[in-house]
Amino acid sequence: MNEIAIRIGSVEFANPIMVASGTFGYAExxxxxxxxxxxxxxxxxxxxxEPRPGNAPPRIYETAAGMLNSIGLPNVGVKDFIDQKMPFxxxxxxxxxxxxxxxxxxxxxxxxxxxxxxxxxxxxxxxxSCPNVKQGGMSFSSNAQIxxxxxxxxxxxxKKPLIAKLTPNVTSISDIGRxxxxxxxxxxxxxxxxxxxxxxxxTRKPRLSTITGGLSGPAIKPIALAKVYELCKSVSxxxxxxxxxxxxxxxxxxxxxxxxxxxxxxxxxxxxGCAAEITRDLRCYCQQQDLNLSDLIGSLEVDG
Amino acid sequence: xxxxxxxxxxxTVDCRVESIACVxxxxxxxxxxxxxxxxxxxxxxFVNLSVPRCGEILWRxxxxxxxxxxxxxxxxxxxxxVGRGSQAxxxxxxxxxxxxxxxxxxxxxxxxxxxxxxxxxGGLGIAPFYFLLQDWAQEPFQKIIFYGVASNDRFCxxxxxxxxxxSLHLTTDDGSQGEKGTVIDxxxxxxxxxxxxxxxxxxxxxxxxxxxxQRLGAEFQLSxxxxxxNRMACGFGACMGCPVKLKNPGAPHKPYALACKDGPVxxxxxxxxxx
Ligand SMILES: Cc1cc2nc3c(=O)[nH]c(=O)nc-3n(C[C@H](O)[C@H](O)[C@H](O)COP(=O)(O)OP(=O)(O)OC[C@H]3O[C@@H](n4cnc5c(N)ncnc54)[C@H](O)[C@@H]3O)c2cc1C
Ligand SMILES: Cc1cc2nc3c(=O)[nH]c(=O)nc-3n(C[C@H](O)[C@H](O)[C@H](O)COP(=O)(O)O)c2cc1C
Ligand code: FES
Numbered sequence: 159m160n161e162i163a164i165r166i167g168s169v170e171f172a173n174p175i176m177v178a179s180g181t182f183g184y185a186e187x188x189x190x191x192x193x194x195x196x197x198x199x200x201x202x203x204x205x206x207x208e209p210r211p212g213n214a215p216p217r218i219y220e221t222a223a224g225m226l227n228s229i230g231l232p233n234v235g236v237k238d239f240i241d242q243k244m245p246f247x248x249x250x251x252x253x254x255x256x257x258x259x260x261x262x263x264x265x266x267x268x269x270x271x272x273x274x275x276x277x278x279x280x281x282x283x284x285x286x287s288c289p290n291v292k293q294g295g296m297s298f299s300s301n302a303q304i305x306x307x308x309x310x311x312x313x314x315x316x317k318k319p320l321i322a323k324l325t326p327n328v329t330s331i332s333d334i335g336r337x338x339x340x341x342x343x344x345x346x347x348x349x350x351x352x353x354x355x356x357x358x359x360x361t362r363k364p365r366l367s368t369i370t371g372g373l374s375g376p377a378i379k380p381i382a383l384a385k386v387y388e389l390c391k392s393v394s395x396x397x398x399x400x401x402x403x404x405x406x407x408x409x410x411x412x413x414x415x416x417x418x419x420x421x422x423x424x425x426x427x428x429x430x431g432c433a434a435e436i437t438r439d440l441r442c443y444c445q446q447q448d449l450n451l452s453d454l455i456g457s458l459e460v461d462g
Numbered sequence: 463x464x465x466x467x468x469x470x471x472x473x474t475v476d477c478r479v480e481s482i483a484c485v486x487x488x489x490x491x492x493x494x495x496x497x498x499x500x501x502x503x504x505x506x507x508f509v510n511l512s513v514p515r516c517g518e519i520l521w522r523x524x525x526x527x528x529x530x531x532x533x534x535x536x537x538x539x540x541x542x543x544v545g546r547g548s549q550a551x552x553x554x555x556x557x558x559x560x561x562x563x564x565x566x567x568x569x570x571x572x573x574x575x576x577x578x579x580x581x582x583x584g585g586l587g588i589a590p591f592y593f594l595l596q597d598w599a600q601e602p603f604q605k606i607i608f609y610g611v612a613s614n615d616r617f618c619x620x621x622x623x624x625x626x627x628x629s630l631h632l633t634t635d636d637g638s639q640g641e642k643g644t645v646i647d648x649x650x651x652x653x654x655x656x657x658x659x660x661x662x663x664x665x666x667x668x669x670x671x672x673x674x675x676q677r678l679g680a681e682f683q684l685s686x687x688x689x690x691x692n693r694m695a696c697g698f699g700a701c702m703g704c705p706v707k708l709k710n711p712g713a714p715h716k717p718y719a720l721a722c723k724d725g726p727v728x729x730x731x732x733x734x735x736x737x
Contacts (some may be wrong), residue, residue, distance in 0.1 A: 180701075187699045187723075190471050191563075193480065203702075209715035218695050218703035222518050225695060229702050237714070375520055427696035429521055430563070431474065 160285075160444035162437075162451040164198075164418050166396055167319030167344035168447075169280050170417065171253050173198040174451060175409065175437045178400050178423035179257035179283060180229065182205060184243040185250060192461045196434035199253035201421060202243070204285050205273075206258070207265045209235035219356050221363040224377030224402075225424060227352050228368035231259060231281070231288065236272045248278035255281045255321065259288035263298075263308045267315055274316045281319040286334075287327075287350040293294060299324045302337035309341025319332050319344040321398060324389075332392035339393045344436050347398040347421065348389055368401050375424040376402040383415055389458065390416025404432065406439035416456040472486050472566055472698060475499060483551050483555045487541045487615045489586070490529070490552055491654035497535030499558075501526050504595035506689060506727045509564030510697035513547045514554060522563060523547040524694050524722075526657065540589040540618060560731055566697045567726045570594055570664055570687060578604040579661040580652070580686070581627070582669025582675050585611055588618060590689060590725060591664070595626035604628045604659065608649045612673075613638030646674045653682045662686055663730065673735045686730040693722035699723035707734040 164174045176199040182188060182381050185200045194200075212232025215396045218227045234242060239256075247254050256279050258269040266284060273279055286299030286308070299322070309322055322338040324331055326349040335346050355363040364370075382401020385430025389397050399417035403409055404425045425432040445450065477494035485491045499509065510522040525539035542556060543552050554560065570590070581591050588609055595605060605626070610633040611617055617632065617639065624630045631648050632640025641648055645667075663686030665675045672688055678706075679686055692704040705718035706725060709732060719725065719733070 183700045183702075190473055191698070210714075211715050211717050212702060212705065215707075215718075216693065217704050217705060218693060218701065220519075220521050220693075220695075223520060226521055227695075227703060228700070229710070232702055232718070371679075424520070427701055428520065430696075430700075432610075 160441070160448065160450055162350060162440060162444060164294065166281065166418070167201060168306050168320065169253065169319050171198040173437045173440070174419035175440065176201055176255070176398065176419055176421040177433050178421035179285065180199065181423040181426045184247060186243075186246045188426070189261065189428035192346070193431070193434045194250045194252055196437040197252040198437070199255050199280070200247065200250060201255040201257050201283055202247070203233055204231045204257045204259045204288070205233055205239045205242055205269060206231060206260060207236055209233065209238065209266050214367040215233040215323070217267050219371070221354070221356060221373065222373035222377060224373050224426050226356055226366055226371040226373055227351065228366045228371035230368070236269050240273070242357050244276060244278055253280040253397070254278055255283050257323070259285040261288065263288040263311060266308050268312050270312050270315045274318065279318065281321060281345060281462055282312070282316065283321040283323050285323050287323070287325040297325050297327070299334050302333050306337040306341040309338045309343050313342035321345045323350055325350045326381060326385050331393050335389045335393045339395050342396060345396045345398055345418070346389055346393060347400055349378070349385050349401045351380065352378055374402070376382050376404055378402045379408060383411055386412055386417050387415040403436075406436050406443060409436050409440065410454065412452050413451070413454040414456070414458045416458070418455060470477055471502065472564060473498065474561060474563045476499050476559045477562045479554050479556055479560060481556065482554060485540070486618045489540065489616065489618055490543070491538055491540050491714070492551065492554070493536050493538040494562060495534070495536050497561055499562060499564050500530045500532060500535050500537050503530055503537060503566065503593075504569035505597045506569035506590055507567050508563040508697070508726060509562050510566060511539070511551065512561035513550045514558065514560060516616050519547055519550065521695050522697065524566075524691075524697055526689070527565060527593050528589045529592050529596060540586060542586045563697060568724070570689075570727055572662055573685070576603055576660050576662040578606065578657065578661045580649070580661055580663040580714065581605065581607045581664040582649055582663060582667070583607065583609050584645060584651065584671040585616065587665070587667025587671070588623070590666055592619065592622065592626070594664070595623070599626060606652070607631065608633070608645040608652070610634065610645035612636065644674075646678065649675070650678060653678065653684070665689070665730075669735060676730055676735055679730045684730070686729050688733070688735070689726045690721050690728065690733070690735075691726065697722045707736070708732060709734055
């Protein structure tokens, strides 16, 4: 048997193909569209302490090989998440990673504290791209000290694996990566969306209500690869790669630069079965090549 | 209402192109073979079609289910060529395969006791109503259509529609056929005629028209439903990209419904229709 299982902290994942936060709802939306058993982990839509309405429309715009979004983290809040969304998630065989965010450092701690004893949750992903109200709306992962401090305080609330999700909209992503590693994160995930913009030339208005938004999809894959490569060289905790992954080939590139796992995001919208297909293709590939996943991870060959 | 387990719910399926025909200026009728979609589809629902061989185009494209044929297991969409996606769709060949995600969204429902159904359609907003009229061909109530387009070369399937309804009122912006003006003028005149009938209105089309219909509905205290066409990335409630503003939200933190999942059909008085 060719081995494709991975481990983050104390938790084993049957395979390294996850679905990215905000692109898979709370999984129930995909019922009938995908074989959940083939998904290593479902990462939920970001959950916050209080419910959030989300941004005004228009929230999405299609760009060349990508899309812009300014959804604004609408969600039912942690209480309703537990009551209304966990029952379905709990029925799945996939690992469940709950993505959490807050507008203050205290919020992150409070949400994780609420969720820690809820059955069925395997790990947490901390969405550090959320604007920090205390820092004038700068995201939590744009400042190494803050990112480290938030990670350290959340660390005290849970023994479950903590995955810190980083924004690429910073000068040095590896500085932030090293800081959250110091803070006690078990893994990093990268990248969240890149700040982007589009204009309707006819009306001279921005295409999104928030003017700028987050770019995702195949258009960002080369950037994501470079960021993941940089992170893998800078930290000693595992890195989960995200950004424009549409098929096995894309996933293999990320494994080769050092990622331990990948998350499929935007691709779920067009091909809801995408993550499961990649898992099946990966298993075939490993069989054909007679490899274990560990033989692929970090196997990039650089001349000289 | 709980779903009937014998009806397949939304799924993805490769469909064979059975025919594609130009039915009006820049307007095409595309027929696809997909028995599983046909079996599940209800009037008002839509499909999200993969656009063939277009690297740069990311999203699927949503289209109303225009017509179904149970015998041949085919359904059709009626589409306008407006951009890259619909251009690519227009180039498909017989026998090509298109991936279809559907059926998606809710459906048109008419309250019991209705004895006059008023359909108001602008441009390609006519698309979902063929399926509806097909499905309700046996219903005894009056079916009155107000159908407006820019000029007469844009009308689609007038003979078929006139067979399926009690009366068909046509308007064109340039007066090239039917009445010159908008469906709104023609609809207003109809509503001014006092009637004992229980009227129910359904509408689909450009936003400006929907807003005008909504205002008329309020003025004449008419109940009805509107089908909206927001931009959609997924079409099944996953991206939260297609919010529709609610007039009276159930809770302050839930000011929006999703066009793809909670709609595309909403009560005429339920939503705020803006730009
Ligand atoms: C539920 C639903 C049902 C629909 N049913 C039909 C139908 O039966 N027949 C039909 O021709 N069209 C229908 N549409 C609209 C159709 O999806 C768009 O025309 C199509 O996606 C445009 O793709 P494109 O790549 O050709 O254009 P783009 O290059 O994406 O855009 C070209 C132009 O089309 C406009 N446009 C893009 N997306 C939409 C949209 N979702 N709604 C309205 N305008 C849009 C843009 O503003 C732009 O002006 C429906 C949309 C929805 C959401
Ligand atoms: C519509 C949309 C909503 C998203 N919502 C969230 C979210 O709630 N929390 C989060 O951490 N990331 C969110 N993301 C970012 C994705 O999880 C992912 O990091 C990013 O889209 C890059 O991957 P991709 O190119 O495969 O989509 C969202 C992305 C999209 C496109
Ligand atoms: S289009 Fe994705 S939620 Fe409606």
